[in-house]
Amino acid sequence: MLEQLDLRHPIVQAPMAGVSTPALAAVACNAGALGSVALGALDVAGARSAIAQTRALTARPFAVNLFCHAPAVRDAAREAAWLDRLRPEFARFNAQPPQSLSEIYQSFRVNDPMMRLLQEVRPAAISFHFGLPTANQIAALRQTGAALMATATNLVEARLIVAAGLDVIVAQGWQAGGHRGMFDPDAEDPSLQTRPLLRQITGLGLPVIAAGAIMTRQDARAAIADGAVAVQCGTAFLLAPEAATSAPHREAMGTGRTRMTRAISGRPARGLENLFTAIDGAEAPAYPVTYDAGKALNAAALATGETGFGAFWAGTGAAAAVARPAAETIAAISP
Template sequence: MGLIARLGMQHPVIQAPMAGISTPALAAAVSGAGGLGSLGLGAMTPAQAALAMAQTAALTPRPFAVNLFCHQPHAPDPAAERAWLDRLRPHFTRFSAQPPAALRDIYPSFIGNRAMLDAVIAARPAMVSFHFGLPDRAQIAALRDAGAVLAATATSVQEGRAIAAAGLDAIIAQGWQAGGHRGIFDPAARDERLSTPDLLAALLPVGLPVIAAGGIMDAAGSRAALDAGASAVQCGTAFLLAPEAATPPAHRAALAQGQTVMTAAISGRPARCCANLFTAIADRGTPGYPRTYDAGKALNTAALAAGETGYGAHWAGTGCARAIARPAAQTVAALAP
């Protein structure tokens, strides 16, 4: 049985999970329109994740997906953290605020997180995908026993092979054009920066179904990916202007500018964002993810209190200027080949 049939989809269109932006209403609308809606659980507690999954299931009888962050723990480096906070201090001072005295691991990894595993197993989503790496073997086995289709993001052939070796069902090929955080397993490793078509072509010989992600904004883009061998497409930026999405007004406005930058300054991991005051900060020497993000969120909060929206994490892909404000179901139809 093919991937689309296993997931009960009418259209080979998956809505990217987009932690902080995706909502139960968005995931349900996409699934209800014949695609596969997704929830980004990476920034949630197990209790929050359980509630979001329950709300999605209450809104649609259709299958949906969830995504989990599998980053390796980043050891605290007090010297690097002090240096980074000192670099940000003038920006805080601009808003009569002080940077945090210390940084926290605000987003725990899914690796070893039994409470999150239990929440996901109880909700039984149709697909579970992983970002930043892979969970441990016991977690993979437990999710498989629960009946989930398992997928993970790859930015290189090496990562795709690791996904296949772990026994997962599909690879999400995240091209350089994609918005949000790069799924690269080791942020210190060289990033080949392959475009979506080039990465798709490189990953197909691995032997698993490949989901193409990055820069796909319309049916023509979907058809091109499918004709090149993709089993489905995953789109996030195309859904950012949907009324069901939790995209803040400033983020919605920034999309029209059409300028994006890859930066680690906001969170400590490379991510594609609309160009703004935060992306103008050199991202050398960040103290790693997610501790850097603790500082980034604090700076954005201080800026917003003063009416400045230019320090937001306005994640978006290179096609952001082509995003259209319309209900999510209409975007699924517009993306369907």
């Protein structure tokens, strides 16, 4: 895999939707790592533009990332109850919650136009989060020559990735920032940290990339000693000038306090503690329908200058992040 993607450093810049940028991916690639472009929350026009921008900045291979969640099962009563639950929060900003919610973006599993775009632009690597593409999609993407990767949070998911015929497993430990890559967000989560997870799945016959709490060279070396061929870092890049991390998000990184929550999007995700993570998300509707409410609440709060309802995704190593160019972070972490 390292040879196919021409990596000088066994590091993958994580595809962080909303924060990673074509500039960040290109800098990572030019520094000898694998940059990633997050397409999961984009429509086809946005995805085409992001890929074109990245290709304008680097001639090296890069990855694109798609979301493969099960399409939302709508529950009008639950959605209405959730809006009522958030009504007092909106009222703090003299605002009303939306009258209804929508599924704000499609799963790749049912997004035929996105599939055709990938067949056309033929990225060097494609990674999947929240599950796997359909068998027909995998067969078609095989024809593009791309390296195919998917996230696993436990042994069962890792075995499903192997059975599907993909090339690489991304082992996402409990410490990782952003959304858990669980195939079924309602299943029991063993909450495996990165190194114990690696020890469970490195013997399955596929190369494994370790993700979660990789902030230093020592962290990278420990993961590779446990059988990983590379490491994936996201939180380590959040303070890079090439990232689109907002000023309040950057400022909150110093606290280092994170929490897993469903309240923002409807799926378990780790972010920096703020007013939104204090809300109990147990009754949140399906993903990404809940995100529609979360974005509306954040917009209402921001209109009054309140930043505490942002989705400040970050891993448990947030306090160790260093504000420096992404290329310097790659050099500092590379084992």
